Amino acid sequence: MQRKAFVLGGAHTPYIGKFHPDFIWKGHPDFGKRDNPSLGEYLRIIIPKALAAAGVEARAIDKGIVANFAGELFSNQGHLGSVAVAADPALDTKPFWRVEGACASGGIALLSAVEAVKAGADLVLVVGAEVQNTKNAKEGADYLARAADYDAQRSIDPFTFPCLFARRAKAYREAYGMSEETLAWVAVKAYANANKNPNAHMRTVKLDHERAKVASDKNPVFLSNPEYKDYLKVSDCSQVSDGASALVVASEEALERLGRSRDSVVEIAACELATSSIVGPKSLVSLDNCKAAADRAYARAGVNPDAIDVAEVHDCFSITEVMLYEALGFAAQGQAQRLLLDGATQIDGRIPVNTGGGLIGFGHPVGATGVKHALEVFRQMKGQCGDYQLAKTPQWGISANIGGDDRTAVVTIYRNL
Amino acid sequence: MQRKAFVLGGAHTPYIGKFHPDFIWKGHPDFGKRDNPSLGEYLRIIIPKALAAAGVEARAIDKGIVANFAGELFSNQGHLGSVAVAADPALDTKPFWRVEGACASGGIALLSAVEAVKAGADLVLVVGAEVQNTKNAKEGADYLARAADYDAQRSIDPFTFPCLFARRAKAYREAYGMSEETLAWVAVKAYANANKNPNAHMRTVKLDHERAKVASDKNPVFLSNPEYKDYLKVSDCSQVSDGASALVVASEEALERLGRSRDSVVEIAACELATSSIVGPKSLVSLDNCKAAADRAYARAGVNPDAIDVAEVHDCFSITEVMLYEALGFAAQGQAQRLLLDGATQIDGRIPVNTGGGLIGFGHPVGATGVKHALEVFRQMKGQCGDYQLAKTPQWGISANIGGDDRTAVVTIYRNL
Numbered sequence: 001m002q003r004k005a006f007v008l009g010g011a012h013t014p015y016i017g018k019f020h021p022d023f024i025w026k027g028h029p030d031f032g033k034r035d036n037p038s039l040g041e042y043l044r045i046i047i048p049k050a051l052a053a054a055g056v057e058a059r060a061i062d063k064g065i066v067a068n069f070a071g072e073l074f075s076n077q078g079h080l081g082s083v084a085v086a087a088d089p090a091l092d093t094k095p096f097w098r099v100e101g102a103c104a105s106g107g108i109a110l111l112s113a114v115e116a117v118k119a120g121a122d123l124v125l126v127v128g129a130e131v132q133n134t135k136n137a138k139e140g141a142d143y144l145a146r147a148a149d150y151d152a153q154r155s156i157d158p159f160t161f162p163c164l165f166a167r168r169a170k171a172y173r174e175a176y177g178m179s180e181e182t183l184a185w186v187a188v189k190a191y192a193n194a195n196k197n198p199n200a201h202m203r204t205v206k207l208d209h210e211r212a213k214v215a216s217d218k219n220p221v222f223l224s225n226p227e228y229k230d231y232l233k234v235s236d237c238s239q240v241s242d243g244a245s246a247l248v249v250a251s252e253e254a255l256e257r258l259g260r261s262r263d264s265v266v267e268i269a270a271c272e273l274a275t276s277s278i279v280g281p282k283s284l285v286s287l288d289n290c291k292a293a294a295d296r297a298y299a300r301a302g303v304n305p306d307a308i309d310v311a312e313v314h315d316c317f318s319i320t321e322v323m324l325y326e327a328l329g330f331a332a333q334g335q336a337q338r339l340l341l342d343g344a345t346q347i348d349g350r351i352p353v354n355t356g357g358g359l360i361g362f363g364h365p366v367g368a369t370g371v372k373h374a375l376e377v378f379r380q381m382k383g384q385c386g387d388y389q390l391a392k393t394p395q396w397g398i399s400a401n402i403g404g405d406d407r408t409a410v411v412t413i414y415r416n417l
Numbered sequence: 418m419q420r421k422a423f424v425l426g427g428a429h430t431p432y433i434g435k436f437h438p439d440f441i442w443k444g445h446p447d448f449g450k451r452d453n454p455s456l457g458e459y460l461r462i463i464i465p466k467a468l469a470a471a472g473v474e475a476r477a478i479d480k481g482i483v484a485n486f487a488g489e490l491f492s493n494q495g496h497l498g499s500v501a502v503a504a505d506p507a508l509d510t511k512p513f514w515r516v517e518g519a520c521a522s523g524g525i526a527l528l529s530a531v532e533a534v535k536a537g538a539d540l541v542l543v544v545g546a547e548v549q550n551t552k553n554a555k556e557g558a559d560y561l562a563r564a565a566d567y568d569a570q571r572s573i574d575p576f577t578f579p580c581l582f583a584r585r586a587k588a589y590r591e592a593y594g595m596s597e598e599t600l601a602w603v604a605v606k607a608y609a610n611a612n613k614n615p616n617a618h619m620r621t622v623k624l625d626h627e628r629a630k631v632a633s634d635k636n637p638v639f640l641s642n643p644e645y646k647d648y649l650k651v652s653d654c655s656q657v658s659d660g661a662s663a664l665v666v667a668s669e670e671a672l673e674r675l676g677r678s679r680d681s682v683v684e685i686a687a688c689e690l691a692t693s694s695i696v697g698p699k700s701l702v703s704l705d706n707c708k709a710a711a712d713r714a715y716a717r718a719g720v721n722p723d724a725i726d727v728a729e730v731h732d733c734f735s736i737t738e739v740m741l742y743e744a745l746g747f748a749a750q751g752q753a754q755r756l757l758l759d760g761a762t763q764i765d766g767r768i769p770v771n772t773g774g775g776l777i778g779f780g781h782p783v784g785a786t787g788v789k790h791a792l793e794v795f796r797q798m799k800g801q802c803g804d805y806q807l808a809k810t811p812q813w814g815i816s817a818n819i820g821g822d823d824r825t826a827v828v829t830i831y832r833n834l
Contacts, residue, residue, distance in 0.1 A: 002536070002537060038568075040568075040695075064692075069495065070489055070495065071563075072487055072489050072490055072560070072563045073489055073490065075567075076562075076563055076567040076568075076571075077563055077567050077568075078486065078487065078517060078519060078563040078564055079517070079518060079519040079563065079564045079565075079695065079820060079821050079824060079825065080517070081518050081692045081825055082518070082519075082692055082693065082694065082695040082820070082821060082824035082825055083566075083695045085692050085693060085694045085695070085824075086694040086695050086696050089694075091692075091694075092693050092694055093691040093692065093693055093706060093709040093710075094691070094692060095528075095689075095690035095691065095692060096692040096825075097516055097517070097518045097525045097690065097692065097825070098516065098517045098518065099514055099515065099516055099517075100495060100496070100497070100514070100515045100516075100517055101496065101498050101499075101514045101515065102495060102496040102499075108514045111512075112529070115532055115533060115536040116532060116536075118535070118536035118537060119419070119532040119533075119535035119536040120419060120535060143489070145493075146488075146489045146493055146494055146495040146496065147495055147496045148496075149500075150492075150493040150494050151455075151457075151493075151494075154493075272512075273512035273514065274510040274511070274512065275481075275498045275499055275502050275508075275510065275511060275512060275513040275514065276499065276502060276509050276510055277499065277502045277503040277506075277508075277509060278457075278496065278499040278500045278502070278503050279503050289510060292510040293510075403496060403499070404496050404499060407496060407499035407502075408496065408498055408499055408513075408514070
């Protein structure tokens with residue numbers, strides 16, 4: 001008889017970075033006059049925005065959890081619970097802390113909020129934020145390699161994580177005969193969805209299948225590792241984004257106290273975390289750790305993959321999305337390419353995935369991503385997605401947020417009320 | 418009717434660093450042949466050791482929480498939930514994650530375990546670890562400054578945190594007329610206690626009041642800031658330590674299942690976290706954020722400060738211990754020096770504080786400290802402290818773990834059963 005947890009709503013900042021029109025770089029008209037928001041600024045921007053969207057006053061919040069991967073490195077700033085509290089004087093002395101599980105930090109924050117509600121809290125603020133564009137791509141890649149087994153894996157390539165997933169792409173494509181052309185549909189879908197999303201990093205950048213399907217000057221390979229370099233192009237990668245997302249998780253009692261109708265909220269039917277040894281993975285062709293979390297989540301929620309109407313999955317690279325279709329049970333092992341060829345995961349398909357553009361199109365401010373997942377499912381369920389709103393209101397949704405090379409995974413199942 | 422949480426036991430590694438006989442530096446006979454343990458090694462060492470001490474098998478653990486402040490910086494390694502899982506194959510796919518709240522990370526891990534038990538878990542592993550001696554003192558000071566408001570406060574001194582607390586020492590000493598000689602008793606007590614503790618960083622280093630009470634060549638001031646430099650000597654500082662501590666928190670059901678008698682465990686009667694804005698503090702002469710946590714903890718546990726028989730407090734600097742006596746209600750505001758002059762907080766005093774040497778004597782591997790606090794109270798309650806065992810078994814204990822300049826604080830109250 002555990003206490004139930006609900007999403008009340010929340011907000012995103014725009015996700016920005018290279019190729020986003022508002023991102024201040026040396027070619028931008030405001031360069032030298034204005035700067036991109038800092039990590040602290042993102043927290044101070046997103047918290048009031050999310051509270052307003054959720055209809056909750058700061059003083060009513062019981063606890064807050066901040067998801068961030070590498071603030072100490074990109075922004076010289078840790079201790080982010082305290083930085084978040086600076087967003088509103090009414091938060092002073094409330095319990096706020098930061099959680100970290102690499103790119104799954106946002107999912108861990110959501111899980112921590114669900115646990116807090118089970119433990120007795122009524123209103124919990126979940127905030128995810130990351131700033132990465134303070135450093136160049138090579139330095140950033142070194143920082144992000146701290147999500148891998150740094151001493152053992154850093155040397156695989158200057159771009160460690162792209163290479164770890166190129167390794168998976170090679171293994172998977174060889175095992176199951178998936179062509180580069182087929183894989184390219186993941187990125188094409190991501191950009192097409194992002195082009196309809198005003199908060200997306202790639203909202204103004206077009207990608208057609210012609211460009212996505214083969215390496216070219218405009219879509220180059222960039223790894224150095226000779227064994228894996230041909231298995232990953234720029235278009236296969238998620239974005240190096242700055243941004244923040246936040247939402248409020250509430251107990252049933254809080255809904256009553258706030259006079260919130262059931263049809264304005266979404267129930268978190270299950271939220272499951274699995275963590276596997278940094279010395280891994282055992283299999284390159286399946287996301288076994290994520291599958292463990294997914295299996296538990298389905299069991300806890302009492303549904304199976306057929307019930308899912310909308311999904312947000314962690315497409316850190318295009319191959320990851322393909323493998324997540326299988327880890328989440330949308331396709332049998334080795335069969336995921338069928339979904340791409342059928343268009344089943346497109347916005348008008350049977351099981352729309354990453355309707356706002358995913359990590360490849362919407363962007364990937366690392367700590368924010370898992371929070372964004374939950375909020376995107378909520379927004380689709382409540383008809384808040386504007387130009388990328390699904391035609392049919394979803395009844396069940398799922399999100400899968402992974403950290404490192406599938407070493408941490410949070411799978412969450414949502415029920416529309 | 419919340420589920421109760423209990424400490425089952427745990428373990429420390431030795432805390433090591435400069436001046437510890439086992440610490441490998443260029444003057445050590447093993448230099449070049451052997452190296453100090455890495456962060457990953459500390460996690461792999463402490464987890465089996467703590468599980469054995471607690472009498473729990475790895476496969477029985479439901480969840481694990483890792484406390485660490487700055488692994489990304491000192492060790493190029495984040496994603497520490499996954500690094501911890503590497504300690505035992507039986508932990509694979511269990512939910513493990515990392516929490517961070519600067520020097521209060523360990524307290525937050527303890528709190529997260531208590532919340533997990535309230536939410537339904539039965540056995541939760543709490544691990545704290547930090548490695549800081551991979552870098553020199555100046556670089557380390559820059560890393561640790563990420564626990565402050567880096568952009569605003571970094572420039573106060575090359576040693577940012579020592580200076581922030583020298584600022585408090587100056588304000589407090591001027592406000593309440595406390596002499597340097599009186600303050601020195603904090604460090605003298607810390608070293609004397611550490612000299613009886615085989616795990617203490619300063620176990621072989623002596624400090625008498627003669628040396629502690631005034632700056633000298635052997636106990637110099639080292640800050641650059643002209644306003645504050647005379648308010649902090651080397652002997653006033655906690656140690657730059659490497660080390661790990663871990664323990665198991667259990668539900669009442671788990672105690673029954675494991676057949677554990679009440680007198681082998683300690684109840685966590687309250688565990689309260691307060692977080693205040695990084696833009697702070699409002700008062701230099703009181704630890705108001707910690708006091709907020711302490712007030713809530715006493716109310717939750719239903720006891721007052723007079724009941725406390727043993728305390729572990731966050732003496733990151735000697736002035737912090739003095740101010741914590743007041744935040745925890747052992748003395749009225751401005752009156753803490755009475756306790757030092759009376760010897761009340763010495764190991765044979767009325768309210769022994771930091772019996773194993775505290776952060777100044779035992780050492781301060783940042784993420785481990787809050788976990789160590791809890792385990793030290795447990796060990797005193799269960800008679801496991803050897804040469805520094807209290808004569809009278811404590812019935813009630815308290816710990817206060819703070820992060821940054823009192824921006825995060827976890828206060829925990831323990832009841833011996």
